Amino acid sequence: MKRIAVVAAALVFVTALIAAMLELGAPAIDLRAPVAAHQAQSGVSHSVTAVLLNYRSYDTLLEIAVLLLALLAILAVVGDAPVSPPRAAHPVLQTLARLATPLMVVVAVYLLWAGAFRPGGAFQAGAVLAAAAVLLHLVGLAPGWSRPRLRLRLGLVAGFVVFLVMAAALLPQGALLQYPRAMAGGLILLIEGGLTLSLALILAGLFLFLSRDEAAS
């Protein structure tokens, strides 16, 4: 009886949700036209990248800050456990990973470059690079990460620092992260390069810092 009541309530709720979706009026502000109108000044020809790294680049700035903060929290929690050597997986898996990793690096660079004029960009490229690192760790070709040394620390913060320095340097332009028109494309590519490196390290770190204590425990 109770079950039927729950199912009925869920059905009513879903119906109400669908009805509400269909009742939605037209959005009060239509931003597609201004985005398209200023596309030529944004430095990139893909509208999503223009929004993420030009019109609303402070969103992206805060996103990378949040990810960095998450990784710092993980580093604070996992402490100083020793890293044990990785267990080697089956040779077939290792060979496959060896073949896939260079391809993934190429795909990541392509995604970064393609972000300017078609779907792609720093986040996707960073995620693919991070997946390659996780793959190498899972088949036993790369060890888990212990306490980060200077180089890794620099890599982790590079994207955020490049972005912040850029924002500070561009403040005289009048608004936060308002790029000079002629240099917009190059600056966006520079920021995206830093973001890709840092995102790859941060996302890989989420896995590699956390998984290191498994063999030790």
Add this chain to the structure above:
Amino acid sequence: MSFAFDLLLALSLLWSAWHTLTVTRLDRAIVLFIAFGLLMALAWARLSAPDIGLAEAAIGAGLTGALLLDAYGALHRRQGKS
């Protein structure tokens, strides 16, 4: 044709989401979650947002799935030891 595909996609999304939440074995729930992430990536691609589809496939299904499987393995070992 594409409507049939979308309908199938939506139904399999709902199916995998439901089973991810209700299945009792954790390992199956994790595999279903990864399948759900991949279907979700397809759905984003169908909604002509391939950016989000790429990110969902790489982060949602790939990295999160790997983390969940790793956590499951760690739980398993810890239970086996005690």
